[in-house]
Amino acid sequence: MGLGVFGSFLFLTLFFKHLACQQQPNTDGFFVSEFLKKMGLSSTYSHSYYNFSDSSFCSWHGVSCDAEKEHVVALMASGIGLSGPIPDTTIGKLSKLQTLDLSNNKITVLPSDFWSLTSLKSLNLSFNRISGSLPNNIGNFGSLEILDLSNNNLSEEIPEAISSLVRLRVLKLSQNRFQQSITSAILKCQSLVSIDLSSNQLNGTLPDGFGASFPNLKSLNLAGNTIHGRDSDFSGLNSITTLNVSGNSFQGSAMGAFQGSLEVIDLSRNQFQGHISQVVEVSTSKTGKHGHAKCHFVAIDIFNGKKLEDIVPSSHNCDVPHVNRTDYQLIDISEDGFVSLLTDNGNTKDDLRLPTDDALLSQIKDGFAEGKDLVVSVMSSMGEEQICALKDIGPKN
Ligand SMILES: *[C@@H]1O[C@H](CO)[C@@H](O)[C@H](O)[C@H]1NC(C)=O
Ligand SMILES: *[C@@H]1O[C@H](CO)[C@@H](O)[C@H](O)[C@H]1NC(C)=O
Ligand SMILES: *[C@@H]1O[C@H](CO)[C@@H](O)[C@H](O)[C@H]1NC(C)=O
Ligand SMILES: *[C@@H]1O[C@H](CO)[C@@H](O)[C@H](O)[C@H]1NC(C)=O
Ligand SMILES: *[C@@H]1O[C@H](CO)[C@@H](O)[C@H](O)[C@H]1NC(C)=O
Ligand SMILES: *[C@@H]1O[C@H](CO)[C@@H](O)[C@H](O)[C@H]1NC(C)=O
Numbered sequence: 001m002g003l004g005v006f007g008s009f010l011f012l013t014l015f016f017k018h019l020a021c022q023q024q025p026n027t028d029g030f031f032v033s034e035f036l037k038k039m040g041l042s043s044t045y046s047h048s049y050y051n052f053s054d055s056s057f058c059s060w061h062g063v064s065c066d067a068e069k070e071h072v073v074a075l076m077a078s079g080i081g082l083s084g085p086i087p088d089t090t091i092g093k094l095s096k097l098q099t100l101d102l103s104n105n106k107i108t109v110l111p112s113d114f115w116s117l118t119s120l121k122s123l124n125l126s127f128n129r130i131s132g133s134l135p136n137n138i139g140n141f142g143s144l145e146i147l148d149l150s151n152n153n154l155s156e157e158i159p160e161a162i163s164s165l166v167r168l169r170v171l172k173l174s175q176n177r178f179q180q181s182i183t184s185a186i187l188k189c190q191s192l193v194s195i196d197l198s199s200n201q202l203n204g205t206l207p208d209g210f211g212a213s214f215p216n217l218k219s220l221n222l223a224g225n226t227i228h229g230r231d232s233d234f235s236g237l238n239s240i241t242t243l244n245v246s247g248n249s250f251q252g253s254a255m256g257a258f259q260g261s262l263e264v265i266d267l268s269r270n271q272f273q274g275h276i277s278q279v280v281e282v283s284t285s286k287t288g289k290h291g292h293a294k295c296h297f298v299a300i301d302i303f304n305g306k307k308l309e310d311i312v313p314s315s316h317n318c319d320v321p322h323v324n325r326t327d328y329q330l331i332d333i334s335e336d337g338f339v340s341l342l343t344d345n346g347n348t349k350d351d352l353r354l355p356t357d358d359a360l361l362s363q364i365k366d367g368f369a370e371g372k373d374l375v376v377s378v379m380s381s382m383g384e385e386q387i388c389a390l391k392d393i394g395p396k397n
Contacts, residue, residue: 023052023055023057024055026093027057027070028057028065028070028071028072028093028094028096029055029057031072031089031090031091031093031094032057032060032063032072032075032090032091032094033050033052033057034087034089034090035086035087035090035091036050036052036077036082037052038087038090039082039083039084039086039105039107040081040082040083040084041080041081041082042080042081044081045061045080045081048061049061049062049080056069057072058072062074062075062076062077062101063075063076064099066096071094071095071096072094072096072097073096073097073098073099074097074098074099074100075091075094075097075099075100075101075102076099076101077101077102077105078101078102078103078104078105078124079103079104079105080105081105081106082102082105082106082107083105083106083107083108084106084107084108084109085107085108085109085110085111086107086109086110086111086114087111088111088112088113089111089113090111091111091114091117092111092112092113092114092115092116092117093113093116094117095116095117095119096119097117097119097120098119098120098121098122098143099120099121099122100117100120100122100123100124100125101122101124102124102125102128103124103125103126103127103128103148104126104127104128105127105128106128106129107125107128107129107130108128108129108130108131109130109131109132110125110130114137115135115137115138115140115141116140117140117141118140118141118142118143119143120141120143120144121143121144121145121146122144122145122146123141123144123146123147123148123149124146124148125148125149125152126148126149126150126151126152126172127150127151127152128151128152129152129153130149130152130153130154131152131153131154131155132154132155132156133154133155133156133157133159134149134154134156134158134159134178135159136159136160136161137161138159138161138162138164138165139159139161139162139163139164139165140164141164141165142164142165142166142167143167144165144167144168145167145168145169145170145191146168146169146170147165147168147170147171147172147173148170148172149172149173149176150172150173150174150175150176150196151174151175151176152175152176153176153177154173154176154177154178155176155177155178155179156178156179156180157178157179157180157183158173158178158180158182158183158186158197158202159183159185160183160185161185162183162185162186162188162189163185163186163187163188163189164188165189166188166189166190166191167191168189168191168192169191169192169193169194170192170193170194171189171192171194171195171196171197172194172196173196173197173200174196174197174198174199174200174221175198175199175200176199176200177200177201178197178200178201178202179200179201179202179203180202180203180204181202181203181204181205181206181207181227182197182202182204182206182207182227183207184207184208186207186213187207187209187210187213188213190213190214190215190216191216192214192216192217193216193217193218193219193239194217194218194219194220195214195217195219195220195221195222196219196221197221197222197225198221198222198223198224198225198244199223199224199225200224200225201225201226202222202225202226202227203225203226203227203228204227204228205227205228205229205230206227206229206233209236210233210234210236211232211233211234211235211236211237211359212235212236212359213236214236214237215236215237215238215239216239217237217239217240218239218240218241218242219240219241219242219243220234220237220240220242220243220244220245221242221244222244222245222248223244223245223246223247223248223266224246224247224248225247225248226248226249227245227248227249227250228248228249228250228251229245229248229249229250229251230250230251230252231250231251231252231253231272231357232252232357232358232359233250235357235359235360236359238261239261240261240262241261241262241263241264242262242263242264242265243262243264243265243266243267244264244265244266245266245267245270246266246267246268246269246270247268247269247270248269248270249270249271250267250270250271250272251270251271251272252272253272253386326377326378327375327376327377327378327391328341328342328343328349328375328376328378329341329342329373329374329375330342330364330368330374330375330376331348333354333364333365333368337353337354338350338351338352338353338354339352339353339354339376339387341376341378351385352378352385352386352387354387355386355387355388360387360388360389360390363390364376364387364390367390374390374391375390375391376389376390376391377389377390377391
């Protein structure tokens with residue numbers, strides 16, 4: 001019996017020694033296995049996905065290595081039951097890591113050596129339980145192209161060091177508790193194609209020159225904050241197709257929010273005035289417990305035939321807006337602020353004023369002064385007419 005106990009002790013010692021020695025310390029395989037073991041990897045996955053006694057860690061589930069099979073370049077470990085704080089000297093030491101997906105786990109805290117992962121191009125930590133502020137160390141990630149920290153418990157301000165993320169294309173910080181106004185540092189991230197800051201506690205105004213800073217931006221979602229914006233914040237968003245600012249305190253003309261290539265627009269629950277494109281369908285939803293009935297517009301943009309959607313409270317400017325949008329060539333600008341436009345049948349139309357939107361106004365004035373051939377889009381609705389966009393045709397011959 002004594003021998004039996006000794007025997008199993010010896011066996012266990014050898015077994016654990018064998019296991020522990022499989023990954024050489026200070027190799028990427030060691031760091032990944034330490035990470036998975038210490039984060040309570042659920043047993044469903046530990047057997048089928050990861051064989052810690054197999055030294056060729058590059059063949060583990062979700063692990064991709066460089067050509068020399070020495071360094072991990074991608075670790076995809078979404079939804080495998082990892083929970084709690086990430087310890088130091090685990091993934092923070094994967095010096096060549098470019099892609100990290102730890103979404104859908106129960107991670108609470110990032111390790112202090114996390115911020116040395118300076119090769120990261122794509123980071124997805126969404127659907128975890130990470131609390132506290134996002135430190136300025138995020139600025140270390142100058143190669144980052146995709147950052148998804150949505151659905152966590154992050155608070156305080158969006159850090160100014162975000163300005164270092166000049167290659168960032170996708171920024172998703174939705175469903176957190178970010179506060180204060182959006183830092184003007186974000187204007188430096190001019191590669192952004194998609195911004196989702198929805199469902200936070202952001203307030204204040206948008207930084208000056210917001211729209212003009214994002215010429216490539218296709219999708220902007222600021223819904224569910226308390227941002228005091230204006231229609232003019234959107235001018236310069238030349239690539240925008242989806243705009244959602246629902247549930248904020250945006251003011252100004254709804255028409256002013258329209259940019260060339262929009263496909264979906266949600267301006268609901270704000271303080272916009274005015275109407276949208278030619279409406280082909282209006283449905284009214286039931287009145288909510290506290291709110292007003294909502295009108296859901298599906299409209300076709302006369303300019304490009306694209307579908308537009310808008311939802312506004314029915315108590316607020318919810319007349320059926322029949323809007324025409326017409327393009328005219330600009331012939332002249334008079335001293336008193338009226339424009340002269342060339343109509344289809346060769347007549348002139350001289351009853352419109354220059355637009356009030358500053359950005360649009362200066363574009364038109366500057367273009368005209370430079371002798372360019374300019375075409376303006378005019379929206380008309382309910383007896384009101386307004387120049388709402390500029391199409392730049394090029395220099396005069
Ligand atoms: C794990 O890897 C070791 C060493 O390569 C191998 O002997 C063993 O069969 C593997 N286990 C499983 C379950 O694949
Ligand atoms: C991040 O992961 C979540 C959940 O796996 C996924 O839905 C989301 O699309 C990912 N984010 C990005 C930007 O790819
Ligand atoms: C979210 O973070 C706050 C502190 O910033 C903390 O008090 C709270 O318990 C956290 N909530 C969850 C669900 O982790
Ligand atoms: C924004 O919210 C914070 C609290 O989250 C508050 O202290 C601050 O005064 C607010 N700022 C504005 C401009 O409303
Ligand atoms: C805009 O965002 C809100 C909040 O996230 C969402 O409920 C709504 O469906 C979105 N609107 C559109 C048109 O996608
Ligand atoms: C829109 O244009 C059509 C055709 O030019 C015209 O009959 C109609 O009255 C216009 N509607 C508005 C609201 O200006």
